[in-house]
Amino acid sequence: RSLVVLKESPPYPPELEPHVLLNPLARASKDSTGSYAYPKQPDHLPSKYEDDLSVDGVGTDVEMITAVRHSDVFLKRNFTEQELAYCCQSPDFMASLAGGWAAKEAVFKALKTPSQGAGAAMKEIELLSGPSGPSVLLTGHASKIALERVSPSSSSPSLTPTRSPWPSSLPAVD
Template identity: 40%
Template sequence: MMDVQGIGIDLVEIHRIREMLERHGQRFKERTFTAGEMAYCDACADPAMNYAARFAAKEAVAKALGTGIWAEGVIWTDIEVVRAENGKPSILLHGAAKIHAGEATCLVSLTHTKDLAMAQVLLA
């Protein structure tokens, strides 16, 4: 049986991430996303949609951890969304996020429409 330690969900308006990318560009990307996330999103047909889904995932993980972002040492790049060869997303934790999670695993589900991106995370 799985021992659930936390759950988090987040919904992001894609136009807000698109605006951040247009206004702050590389500075926003480097503060919020890992090199691997940037490489993946920048190669997509609509990078903003994929950045938004990853942003939602990071928020959802922070909620599942119970720390939030910038609290208890957790920063954006401590939470990384990676993809398996078959496209299945998963979460890698680094730094303070990894310390707070301990041995727990993050399970993640991402979805998006033309306007919204959402992520749900289960910390078990």
């Protein structure tokens, strides 16, 4: 008796793939023969989940740790005091700074914000660290754009620490 059974196809017919593959609520159930199968007509998602599956935009950014500037002018224009304090207490200041910058860029892209030029400050996009992971606080113009386009309370950044470069992404949920 083998511990691993290799399959050559998914446990559902091809026509059900869009309804099963990315549906966290899809469940197989026993049929009349005692086998497990997915229903031919997938249940409609409860309305409370429909909103959760609507993504308006995804922002992704990758930053080389060595490419992030750390001059006083750059830091003061783009990071809040809380963000800088967090970076200072981390084991690798530059890696933390690169991750923060990548996350700010990802938020900017997810919101589909019209650019105000390469020199525009990113201080209005603040990254907060909490017990359940990072979150984003938007103020000023960034907040106005977000309220028009997405639900900021439903968005959370995904930071992936690597030696270099540092990727970051954020789904913007409407």
